[in-house]
Amino acid sequence: MKPIITIEFSAKADGISFKEESLAIHNPEELFAFVAPGGGCETIPDEVDEIQIVFLAPEHPNTQNPIADKPVTLQLGMVFMTGPLSEIGQAIEMLIDRAGRGELSDSFLKVTGIKA
Numbered sequence: 001m002k003p004i005i006t007i008e009f010s011a012k013a014d015g016i017s018f019k020e021e022s023l024a025i026h027n028p029e030e031l032f033a034f035v036a037p038g039g040g041c042e043t044i045p046d047e048v049d050e051i052q053i054v055f056l057a058p059e060h061p062n063t064q065n066p067i068a069d070k071p072v073t074l075q076l077g078m079v080f081m082t083g084p085l086s087e088i089g090q091a092i093e094m095l096i097d098r099a100g101r102g103e104l105s106d107s108f109l110k111v112t113g114i115k116a
Contacts, residue, residue: 005031005083006054011047020048028091032098035108042107048078051111055083055091062086077113 003024010019023040025031031053035041044051062068068086075081081088098104099114109115 002026002056004056006052006056007031007034008052008054009044009048010050010052011045012049013047020045028094031091032094032103035104036098037103037105039105041111042105044107044111051079053079053081053091055081055087057084058087077111079112 003026005025005028007023007025008019009021010017012018023034025034033039057069069084071083072085072088073080073082074088074092081091095104099109104114106115
């Protein structure tokens with residue numbers, strides 16, 4: 001199965017940026033398992049100062065609404081989500097829903113700026 005999302009963690013030291021790690025995510029449930037309490041998000045090193053969540057282009061373009069496939073970037077704190085507008089929109093709706101139900105880790109909420 002091809003990944004649909006990649007997550008890259010980067011840091012800066014002495015003015016030099018470098019990539020810490022990269023994850024391949026195959027479905028939205030894997031993403032939310034990562035950012036849930038007890039998920040891998042809680043083990044991100046303190047040195048990480050940017051998280052890039054890249055939603056890959058869909059296998060089949062949206063011919064009825066080409067705007068849905070336009071690339072966009074959304075910044076939430078130190079988290080940057082990049083990908084097709086429709087994918088980013090769906091992810092944000094899911095994040096809001098899961099945050100409201102307490103299904104996101106405190107560490108993820110803090111790096112996004114949602115929680116102080």
